[in-house]
Amino acid sequence: MNDKDPAALLAAVERLRDSADAVHLPLELDGTEGARGSRRELVQQLDDYVLPRLRALDAPLLAVVGGSTGAGKSTLVNSVVGDEVTRTGVIRPTTRASVLVHHEQDTRWFTDKRVLPGLARVAGVGEGGAADDPGSVRLVPTSSLPAGLALLDAPDIDSVVKANRSLSRQLLAAADLWLFVTTAARYADAVPWDLLREASERGTSVAIVLNRVPPEALEQVRLHLASMLREQGLGQAPIFTVLEVDLNRGMIPVKHVERLRSWLQSLARDARARSVVIRRTLSGTLGSLDGRAVGVADAVAAQAAAFAELEQAPRTAYAAALEGVSQGVQDGSLLRGEVLARWQELVGTGEFLRSVEAGIGRLRDRVAAYFTGRQVSSEPLGDAIQTGAAALITSHGQVAASTATRSWKTLPGGAELVREHPGLGKASPDLTERVERLIRDWQGEVLDLVREEAGSRRATARYLAFGVNGFAVLLMIVVFSMTAGLTGGEIAIAGGSAVLAQRLLEAVFGDQAVRSMATKARKALLGHVERLYEDERARFERVLEEVAVREHAAEELRAAAAGVEAAR
CATH class of the missing domain: 3.40.50.300 (P-loop containing nucleotide triphosphate hydrolases)
Structure with missing residues (x-):
């Protein structure tokens, strides 16, 4: 300690005190308990001794x-x-x-x-x-x-x-x-x-x-x-x-x-002897502040690093879930089982599939003749698509919750959070209900797309054969059109069904309009799913808000300690 600028030294110590007092070490990491004690003792000594003594050396x-x-x-x-x-x-x-x-x-x-x-x-x-x-x-x-x-x-x-x-x-x-x-x-x-x-x-x-x-x-x-x-x-x-x-x-x-x-x-x-004792202790204490503050700053940095990993884990899990849904939407896997059965009920597996095999080019000329005077119900197929898509989205959401929780259990500071919030390991209780509502809303948007695109075509025989609901269902089939997830005979059936649905739509709307509608519909669905998963991920983020670590706290504390060293 010297007397080159007592006011500057006091201001530097006050800054260090405020920086140390603002530090929080909420995560349970190795060494955190000791770091909390060190921070507490640092602030206490600054309050109880260093600042009072600097303000009144006599x-x-x-x-x-x-x-x-x-x-x-x-x-x-x-x-x-x-x-x-x-x-x-x-x-x-x-x-x-x-x-x-x-x-x-x-x-x-x-x-x-x-x-x-x-x-x-x-x-x-x-x-x-x-x-x-x-x-x-x-x-x-x-x-x-x-x-x-x-x-x-x-x-x-x-x-x-x-x-x-x-x-x-x-x-x-x-x-x-x-x-x-x-x-x-x-x-x-x-x-x-x-x-x-x-x-x-x-x-x-x-x-x-x-x-x-x-x-x-x-x-x-x-x-x-x-x-x-x-x-x-x-x-x-x-x-x-x-x-x-x-x-x-x-x-x-x-x-x-x-x-x-x-x-x-x-x-x-003896005022001089008393001053020697006081200044020796004060100087020694000031000299210890830098190392002690840096030790606490290191603990803060460890907390920030652990917090970043905990923050990233749910993001990774739900990003993987969204990617899984995206692949499931496009790989044809939704065109299995119940959806295939309802599709076959709607168009039959004979006449139209043979037409597909003989050549798509001749199909356009036969669409009107096939549907003239025949109103077909697409409701069972729409329900099957809704059920399949809902199952896909719900399943990936549940897996994401489980995956994020498992990651937390293995990350520093995460196990304690999981113990305190056991519900994180499962999706929200109302996820199934929210997914069903999401699919219904999306189907409504698909209907709007078809209505908007139909325009003056609503009076044509081809349009009247299926109506807006029927064409909306066909558009959903096209949305789920890729077949990478299917094998063997499934590819032939599901792939043929998707091609047939696309050609039926093109017969009314044209190929460019169909591609545009399918792209918009797919983006809309994935957008809804992304927001749904963001809401699910927010459960983890709310937990992290309780243990938030100030991003620049470590740097501020180190800078404040360096300021004391420079001023003393």
Whole structure:
């Protein structure tokens, strides 16, 4: 940290804070839980410590007293202050909420939520109730503590209560100085050393209080502790030892805490020494922001990549479904079974098919003669086409839902979404009804095409033989005319039927008009199907809206972190 432009540094940190706060990590990926914690801790430290300290470098030094369960933190604070300012006891955890002890002259620095803005303020020592709320900090003014220094008694770092552990970490991250309290029996425990390692990496000023040390073990324990501190880069941290002695009215005898008390008092009274501690911790914390922010940005980028894959899976599945319908519409497969039977009922398999085999050229001259005076019902064939097309569209829609869901189960973050929305694995309950309505609407459009094209031809014998409904059905046969999906005898029958339908239409409308109508009808059908599948796919999109990842969040966070690096 330097003083080249404090306002620019503050603005850069504020930008970083806003960028980090805007980050959301909604998908359950490997490492996401840790990244969420890192983001939360980053925002909290910016709010609780970095921004308040940048805005008021001359504010009192905040020393957070932290340590393991039963280390004697509250007893030590009371003994150093010389008054019972924080409750002690034998029931664990003893310290359930935070207690901030400060000189009466410094009250204004802490009542306005300059630091720890997310914690409610409670006044006085208290006997429980609000004092036990981890969401509060209890302010205890005293004349026994010199102005310029505040002691914050934090909950146990290894508390059995998760809220207490979280609060303890939050408070330690808000400290100018971490006063770590441990005992001869527990100084090598893993949990506190994890936090000490973090403090070292972030440049936090640390002092160690080795409490309850048997006199005969003092030298050995102190040397071992000093060695461990050097290994973690904390070799310069002062060590204060407190022997295991009987308490006097619940406090450690004065002579056993005098060295620690004198050091804290001299720190409070020496503005330069206090500034060195504050600036060292602030500089170390600022230096850690870039790496921490980039780690969160990497997690955001992983979320964005996973989100893109999840977004693409339903698109691919429903695009394949639409392609399947498109092929099914054109490959002749709809001209099987019931549709063939109804077609044969309509035109017969003898006379007309023999005409097809003998030569299509002579068929035109025989159409009028065949249909003169004969009104043929095309309704059964139309119903069969409707049923076949509906089955095709419904089947592909159901397969698409299943395929998209299976894809999600295999993609990062997708399995949790499927568990939360089990209905995605099947098509919408009303899909069949909507498909039937779609086919009816499309058939109505085909009727309109025939009416529009017929014009003055409506009075001809050929037109009258079939009427608008009959020719509409013939046009549908042409729409489903290609035979790539059929084999053997099916090709001869279905192919001949399609050719016959086309020639009958051409006899009335001409070949160009028939091609135009068939193309329009096919496009109209596929357009309806595409919109239907878009509606089905929207079920997946609505789920993704709940876990949307901001596209540029990672880049914004990296840029903000780089801005802090440049300004500090």
